[in-house]
Structures are given as structure tokens and as C-alpha cells.
């Protein structure tokens with residue numbers, strides 16, 4: 001008999017144009033996320049058109065992936081909406097385009113009810129870390145997010161519902 005999977009997909013397939021995770025952005029990364037409740041992770045193949053010069057992925061794309069995985073990890077694990085305040089990335093090994101990678105994000109430290117420090121990793125299929133990131137994310141309750149006007153009320157209510165924010 002099949003064992004139940006010890007992880008589940010995050011309900012992030014909402015229709016929007018985010019470069020990192022939007023299903024409506026044909027030029028984006030279209031990342032899909034899973035969680036084991038302690039971390040959030042995503043399998044991704046960087047397409048050829050996101051190459052740096054040739055063969056290897058552009059560092060800006062790697063930074064985007066780390067921002068995205070840390071951002072969704074922060075949303076899911078802290079139950080807040082987020083804006084990235086800062087990120088720092090260490091590029092440890094070149095990342096070939098067209099290979100399967102795993103991005104992982106987790107909480108480093110909840111600094112207050114308005115700020116969390118996160119860390120993110122980009123690994124190859126053998127578990128070798130090719131890039132790692134640290135990020136600080138501002139945390140927003142729904143009402144505060146509404147005031148900032150980044151998403152409309154309908155979208156924010158949808159996020160509130162699917163993520164139990």
C-alpha cells in the first residue's frame with residue numbers, strides 16, 4: 001500500500017503574473033511549492049533563455065529563486081504576507097541551465113511580529129548546495145497589506161482564505 005506523502009503542495013497556483021510563481025506569466029519561472037511544515041521547497045529547471053552567458057544560469061535568476069523560496073516560506077511558516085526588505089546571496093558553484101534543482105527555504109529567526117530573517121538554498125540533484133541566500137522579510141497582516149495597496153482586497157482575501165492568515 002502507498003504511504004501518504006510526508007509533504008503537500010502549497011496552494012500558490014492563484015492566477016497572477018508574478019515572475020517567480022505566476023501561472024499567467026509565460027516568461028517567468030512558474031515555481032510550484034511544497035512543504036513538510038518545517039520548510040518550503042520547490043523543484044525547478046531553469047530554462048535556456050535565463051542563461052548568464054552560456055550554459056550557466058544568470059545570477060539574477062538564482063537570486064530571484066532564492067527570494068521567491070524564502071518569501072513563500074515566510075508566508076506559509078509565519079502566516080503573514082511579506083515584502084522582501086533585503087537579500088544577500090552567496091554563489092558557491094555555477095548552476096547549469098536545464099538541470100533539475102531544488103530550492104528550499106526556512107525560518108532563521110522571527111525578529112518581531114513585523115520582521116523575520118529567512119535562509120534559502122539551491123541544491124543540485126545530488127544535494128550539493130550551489131547557492132545560498134539570507135533574507136529579511138517584512139511581515140504584514142491582511143489589514144496592513146490592504147493599506148499598502150500592493151494587491152487588491154479580493155486577492156488579499158483569497159490569500160487569507162487559502163493560507164489561513
Ligand SMILES: CCCCC/C=C\C/C=C\C/C=C\C/C=C\CCCC(=O)SCCNC(=O)CCNC(=O)[C@H](O)C(C)(C)COP(=O)(O)OP(=O)(O)OC[C@H]1O[C@@H](n2cnc3c(N)ncnc32)[C@H](O)[C@@H]1OP(=O)(O)O
Pocket residue numbers: 020067068069070071072075081082083084085114115138139140141144145146148149150151159
Ligand atoms: C504590503 C503587503 C504585502 C502584500 C503582498 C500581497 C500579495 C503578495 C502575495 C504573495 C507574495 C508572493 C510571493 C512572495 C515570494 C517572494 C517574495 C518576493 C517579494 C518581493 O519581491 S517584494 C518586492 C521588493 N520589496 C519591496 O518592494 C519592499 C520595499 N520596501 C518597503 O516597502 C518598505 O521599506 C517597508 C514597508 C518594508 C518598510 O517601510 P518603512 O521602513 O518605511 O517602515 P516604517 O517603520 O518607517 O513605517 C512606515 C509605515 O508603514 C507601516 N509599516 C511598516 N512596516 C509594517 C508592517 N510590517 N506591518 C504593518 N505596518 C507596517 C508603519 O506602521 C508606518 O505606518 P504609519 O505611517 O501609518 O505610521
